[in-house]
Amino acid sequence: MAELTLVEAVRAALGRALEEDPKVILFGEDVGIDGGVFRATDGLVQRYGFDRVRDTPLSEALIAGMAVGAAAHGMRPVAEVQFMGFIYPAIDQLVNHASRLRTRTRGRLTCPMVLRAPYGGGIHAPEHHSESTESMLAHIPGLRVVVPSSPARAYGLLLAAIRDPDPVVFLEPKRIYRALREDVNDDGTALPLDQAFLLREGSDVTLVTWGAMVVETLEAASALAGRGIQAEVIDLATLKPLDTATILASVAKTGRCVIVHEAAMTAGLGAEVAAQIAERGLTSLLAPVRRVAGYDTVMPLPRLEGRYMPGAGRIVLAVEDAMAFA
Amino acid sequence: MRKHMASFEIDCTAYLNADGAPLGDLPDFAGDTETVVALYRAMVRTRAFDTKAIALQRTGRLGTYASCLGQEAIGVGAASAMEPGDVLLPSFREHAAQLRRGVTPVESLLYWGGDERGSDFAGPRNDFPVCIPVASQFPHAAGVALAMSLNREKAVAVAIGGDGSTSKGEFYEALNLVGLWTLPAVFVINNNQWAISVRRREQSAAKTLAQKAIAAGMPGEQADGNDVIAVRDAVSRALARAREGAGGTLIECLSYRLGDHTTADDARRYREDEEVKAHWKEEPIARLRAWLVAEHGWSKTDEESLLRGAADEMDAAAEAYLATEPEQAASMFDHLYETLPGDLTTQRAEVSDG
Numbered sequence: 001m002a003e004l005t006l007v008e009a010v011r012a013a014l015g016r017a018l019e020e021d022p023k024v025i026l027f028g029e030d031v032g033i034d035g036g037v038f039r040a041t042d043g044l045v046q047r048y049g050f051d052r053v054r055d056t057p058l059s060e061a062l063i064a065g066m067a068v069g070a071a072a073h074g075m076r077p078v079a080e081v082q083f084m085g086f087i088y089p090a091i092d093q094l095v096n097h098a099s100r101l102r103t104r105t106r107g108r109l110t111c112p113m114v115l116r117a118p119y120g121g122g123i124h125a126p127e128h129h130s131e132s133t134e135s136m137l138a139h140i141p142g143l144r145v146v147v148p149s150s151p152a153r154a155y156g157l158l159l160a161a162i163r164d165p166d167p168v169v170f171l172e173p174k175r176i177y178r179a180l181r182e183d184v185n186d187d188g189t190a191l192p193l194d195q196a197f198l199l200r201e202g203s204d205v206t207l208v209t210w211g212a213m214v215v216e217t218l219e220a221a222s223a224l225a226g227r228g229i230q231a232e233v234i235d236l237a238t239l240k241p242l243d244t245a246t247i248l249a250s251v252a253k254t255g256r257c258v259i260v261h262e263a264a265m266t267a268g269l270g271a272e273v274a275a276q277i278a279e280r281g282l283t284s285l286l287a288p289v290r291r292v293a294g295y296d297t298v299m300p301l302p303r304l305e306g307r308y309m310p311g312a313g314r315i316v317l318a319v320e321d322a323m324a325f326a
Numbered sequence: 327m328r329k330h331m332a333s334f335e336i337d338c339t340a341y342l343n344a345d346g347a348p349l350g351d352l353p354d355f356a357g358d359t360e361t362v363v364a365l366y367r368a369m370v371r372t373r374a375f376d377t378k379a380i381a382l383q384r385t386g387r388l389g390t391y392a393s394c395l396g397q398e399a400i401g402v403g404a405a406s407a408m409e410p411g412d413v414l415l416p417s418f419r420e421h422a423a424q425l426r427r428g429v430t431p432v433e434s435l436l437y438w439g440g441d442e443r444g445s446d447f448a449g450p451r452n453d454f455p456v457c458i459p460v461a462s463q464f465p466h467a468a469g470v471a472l473a474m475s476l477n478r479e480k481a482v483a484v485a486i487g488g489d490g491s492t493s494k495g496e497f498y499e500a501l502n503l504v505g506l507w508t509l510p511a512v513f514v515i516n517n518n519q520w521a522i523s524v525r526r527r528e529q530s531a532a533k534t535l536a537q538k539a540i541a542a543g544m545p546g547e548q549a550d551g552n553d554v555i556a557v558r559d560a561v562s563r564a565l566a567r568a569r570e571g572a573g574g575t576l577i578e579c580l581s582y583r584l585g586d587h588t589t590a591d592d593a594r595r596y597r598e599d600e601e602v603k604a605h606w607k608e609e610p611i612a613r614l615r616a617w618l619v620a621e622h623g624w625s626k627t628d629e630e631s632l633l634r635g636a637a638d639e640m641d642a643a644a645e646a647y648l649a650t651e652p653e654q655a656a657s658m659f660d661h662l663y664e665t666l667p668g669d670l671t672t673q674r675a676e677v678s679d680g
């Protein structure tokens with residue numbers, strides 16, 4: 001057992017996958033000697049060689065498309081897009097190929113690939129380095145979209161993603177890459193790719209979130225506890241498929257739900273969660289579902305970034321609002 | 327001071343002129359009657375397929391279809407040079423290559439008739455299905471080639487795209503990588519002079535499309551795409567190079583789209599009949615036939631029985647295709663993931679026919 005940060009857990013899972021399956025290959029921009037700009041692949045090229053850990057040219061569409069080709073021809077590629085802000089040329093390959101190769105060949109060719117990308121704001125990064133557009137990806141049938149929010153979950157979910165027979169987009173919340181350390185047992189145990197995690201139990205309100213916002217959401221839950229409000233906190237972790245059962249069970253218990261995400265409000269994944277509750281859990285609701293999300297604006301540059309990102313304060317206000325509804 | 331830094335040349339391979347007369351010495355395989363007759367048969371078979379597909383579409387029994395009329399030599403030449411263990415990654419127009427690789431006419435009709443099972447080829451199991459998003463097959467070919475080289479397969483990934491596809495970023499990105507990593511991939515361009523209504527010269531100011539390889543640090547060359555012997559020869563040389571570990575090649579095959587872009591297109595809106603008529607004089611099948619008659623004893627009876635056999639085969643294929651029942655509606659869920667996520671079982675149940 002070792003105390004690892006989230007980015008170290010990613011690296012441990014990548015190392016484990018390379019170790020256990022000779023079909024696993026890593027490629028992306030600067031993933032070799034440099035170890036990736038966040039060091040997620042640090043030391044792997046030294047251990048596994050240039051054949052299996054490759055620096056690619058600066059070509060995101062190629063990175064994704066090459067992963068499709070290699071996966072369909074028997075490999076287990078784990079490709080990295082350096083920042084989510086540059087994933088868009090790769091989305092063509094995800095929408096038009098990775099997600100549908102199994103369907104369109106009736107299972108003859110499959111696409112067991114992982115596309116990793118650091119995402120999200122709050123680290124005062126340059127323009128285009130802070131957005132959260134995960135709902136675009138969660139909208140694509142045939143893909144899985146996974147977001148870890150702790151070192152242990154990063155390790156287990158990434159291993160599961162690599163072993164999964166279908167394409168997975170693995171979005172790493174870079175704001176918490178090094179935020180905390182946690183015991184991670186590097187024993188190759190994977191986590192399920194279709195289950196949300198209950199991070200805190202409570203009876204008054206359900207807080208649904210994922211990625212780095214787990215930090216603010218747990219902070220809000222502690223603050224609320226001080227005021228006698230018991231919040232249940234769910235980390236969705238797998239944005240696609242969505243574990244609606246866990247959400248509905250919690251809302252059935254609490255009767256209130258506040259969804260927290262960093263991504264812009266409109267057509268964000270929170271809308272889907274709210275719709276699921278409206279369709280299947282309406283009778284247990286004691287108050288309207290609330291969303292605390294990024295604004296529907298262009299993500300501001302670092303000076304105003306803090307005003308854009310939902311903080312614990314906004315979450316507390318939304319919960320108090322829900323509690324006051326009669 | 328200015329120094330000269332680089333220069334390049336682009337060659338074009340051609341063996342038979344438009345009348346089927348040899349332009350010089352032919353490659354060895356051209357002396358083997360069985361081989362060249364097989365090339366001819368494959369082209370005729372492709373044209374019979376094309377004719378049947380268009381007839382089915384015109385009578386409402388097939389979806390939108392992209393004819394390969396006049397470009398049969400490219401697919402046949404390329405596919406006939408390939409080994410079974412190679413992988414073909416075709417665009418939507420490369421029926422010639424697919425049929426030659428062993429995709430059956432029934433499978434292809436199923437696909438163009440709107441049934442996914444048409445891409446579950448019984449024959450070339452590792453070949454890719456047709457690629458409709460232009461140029462997106464080139465990165466796949468790079469990935470397949472990477473897998474082949476890591477697995478020491480001695481196989482080659484062969485992607486075919488159109489002249490228009492060479493304007494796309496994905497073409498350049500993949501070409502760049504094949505050059506950089508000396509991957510076993512051959513990119514064949516079917517330059518049929520048109521990308522829907524946009525002429526080749528409106529697509530790029532480059533004198534040849536083949537020279538785009540030079541910037542990627544790999545060889546590029548042209549072949550007369552109406553001369554199946556030239557295509558096969560150029561692709562064979564490229565495949566041999568790739569198999570030796572010497573890397574990829576870009577081969578631009580010069581041909582002409584004698585038909586509409588697809589059955590949904592009306593090419594008279596943007597090009598003159600005169601132009602098309604002139605290009606009929608260069609089409610690949612008549613040219614090879616003239617040479618076979620002159621050099622390989624191809625007779626009128628041979629010709630008649632080939633045409634009849636091909637037409638019969640396509641009639642039977644059409645019947646088999648039309649007799650195939652659609653899949654159950656729930657099948658749209660059955661290959662989405664290896665195991666259907668629980669949240670989709672309700673949706674699946676909704677369309678289940680019971």
Ligand SMILES: Cc1ncc(C[n+]2csc(CCOP(=O)(O)OP(=O)(O)O)c2C)c(N)n1
Pocket residue numbers: 417419458459460461487488489490491492516518520521522583587
């Ligand atoms: C990325 C993309 N853009 C546009 C289209 C629509 N489209 C289909 S075929 C085509 C022209 C392709 O020309 P070319 O590459 O020369 O191939 P050809 O059709 O001549 O075989 C276009 C624009 C498409 N399928 N994919």
Ligand SMILES: [Mg+2]
Pocket residue numbers: 488489490516517518519520521522
């Ligand atoms: Mg064209």
